[in-house]
Amino acid sequence: MSGGSQQVINFTLYMLCFEILSTNSRTSTLWKLNSDQTKIIEANSFHQVVSYPEGSTGVQFITEDDPIFNIITSTVHLGHSWIKERVEHYCTNCHVKNLKLVNSTNMVVKNSVTKSEPDEVLDCGKPVNFTYYDNLVGVLNRNKHPIVPEPQAALIFTKKTKKKLQDFDVDALERKLKKAKREKPKSVQLYNQIGNFWRIKGDAEKAIECFRRALAVSPHNAEVLLNLARVLFTLQYLDDAIYLTRRSLEVQPPDKGAWQQYFTLGEILKAYGHYQEASIHLKHTLELKPGFEPAQNALKEMETMPTASIHVYTLVIIICLVLGVLLVILSSVDNMGEGEYAEVKTQRHFNKAMAMRSLKGFGGSQKRAKRILA
CATH class of the missing domain: 1.25.40.10 (Tetratricopeptide repeat domain)
Known part of the structure; x- marks a missing residue:
C-alpha cells in the first residue's frame, strides 16, 4: 500500500471519529419506565437542573424544545391506557401544578383543566334556499x-x-x-x-x-x-x-x-x-x-271610539270632491246658456232673410204665371 493511500485512509478515519464525538447524545438516548411504571423517562437524562428561586423548594427540569421528546416524556399511564399530559414542573415539597395524588400508590395523574366548550347556539341550522312565501x-x-x-x-x-x-x-x-x-x-x-x-x-x-x-x-x-x-x-x-x-x-x-x-x-x-x-x-x-x-x-x-267609521280626512276629501263637481256643473251651464242664446239669435236673423227671399221669389213666379195664362 502506497503512502498516499495510507494518508487518505487515516484522514477518513479521523473525520469519522470527529463526527461521532460531535454527534448529539440524543441520537443514542435510552428510555425506561419510572419506579412506579406510570411514566416514561430518559435513562441517561440530559436535563439541566435549576433550583427554584429563594424561599421555595423543589427542582425544575428544563428541556430543549423538541416535540418528539415532549410527546414521549409527557405520556402517562392512566388505567389501561396511556394519555398525553403537559408537565412543566416536578416539585418535591410543594403542591404540583396541574397534578394531584389520587391513591395511596402515589400514582400521579393529570388534573385536567377542561376548557369551557363554546355555548351551543340555538338556531334552526343553515337557512333554506326557497319557500313559497319568500316573495313577501x-x-x-x-x-x-x-x-x-x-x-x-x-x-x-x-x-x-x-x-x-x-x-x-x-x-x-x-x-x-x-x-x-x-x-x-x-x-x-x-x-x-x-x-x-x-x-x-x-x-x-x-x-x-x-x-x-x-x-x-x-x-x-x-x-x-x-x-x-x-x-x-x-x-x-x-x-x-x-x-x-x-x-x-x-x-x-x-x-x-x-x-x-x-x-x-x-x-x-x-x-x-x-x-x-x-x-x-x-x-x-x-x-x-x-x-x-x-x-x-x-x-x-x-x-269607545266615535260611532262614525269615516275618518275626518276622508270626510274632508269627500266634501271637496262634491264642491268641485258642483263648480264644474255650474260653469258648464253658464257657458252653455250664452252659446245657445247667440245661436238662436243668429238663426232668427237667418230665417227672416230667407223668408223675404222666398216671398220675393214666390211673387215673381206668380206674375210669370199670369202672363202665360193671358
Whole structure:
C-alpha cells in the first residue's frame, strides 16, 4: 500500500471519529419506565437542573424544545391506557401544578383543566334556499328588521303549564329547546318552537329563518303560517300579515279551532282602521273561545271610539270632491246658456232673410204665371 493511500485512509478515519464525538447524545438516548411504571423517562437524562428561586423548594427540569421528546416524556399511564399530559414542573415539597395524588400508590395523574366548550347556539341550522312565501316584503327584508320583543308569544308555551306570563322563565325554555335539538334536530315542531322563542327575544331574522325552514318541509302548516304572520304584523307589514293569516285559516284542519286566526285578522283589520270588519272577526273569536280577554279588550276599545267609521280626512276629501263637481256643473251651464242664446239669435236673423227671399221669389213666379195664362 502506497503512502498516499495510507494518508487518505487515516484522514477518513479521523473525520469519522470527529463526527461521532460531535454527534448529539440524543441520537443514542435510552428510555425506561419510572419506579412506579406510570411514566416514561430518559435513562441517561440530559436535563439541566435549576433550583427554584429563594424561599421555595423543589427542582425544575428544563428541556430543549423538541416535540418528539415532549410527546414521549409527557405520556402517562392512566388505567389501561396511556394519555398525553403537559408537565412543566416536578416539585418535591410543594403542591404540583396541574397534578394531584389520587391513591395511596402515589400514582400521579393529570388534573385536567377542561376548557369551557363554546355555548351551543340555538338556531334552526343553515337557512333554506326557497319557500313559497319568500316573495313577501317582510320575508325578503328579514335581515334588516329591528329587535322588537314579543313577550305575549310566551303564552304559546304557558298553555299546558298554566303559568302566569310574569313567571315565565325564558332561560329554562332555552335549555329545554337545546336539549330537544340534540335529541331530534330535524323536526317541524322544533323549528316552530325555536322560532317562537326568538319572537320572545325580539330577533325577527332568526324567527323568520326558523319558520322558513319549517315551511320548506311543510308549506301548508297552519300554525307556522300564523306565527310568521304574527311576526310580520308586529313589524307592521300588514299586507303580508293578513295574507299569511288568511292562508293559515284556509289550511287549518276542520277538527281544530281557528279562533287564533280570527283574532289575528281582527287585530290586523283594526290596525287598518276597518273597525266594522274587525269587530266581526273578534266576535267570532269569542264565539269559538269564550272569555278570551285580548279579544274582549279590543272590542271594548273599538266601542269607545266615535260611532262614525269615516275618518275626518276622508270626510274632508269627500266634501271637496262634491264642491268641485258642483263648480264644474255650474260653469258648464253658464257657458252653455250664452252659446245657445247667440245661436238662436243668429238663426232668427237667418230665417227672416230667407223668408223675404222666398216671398220675393214666390211673387215673381206668380206674375210669370199670369202672363202665360193671358
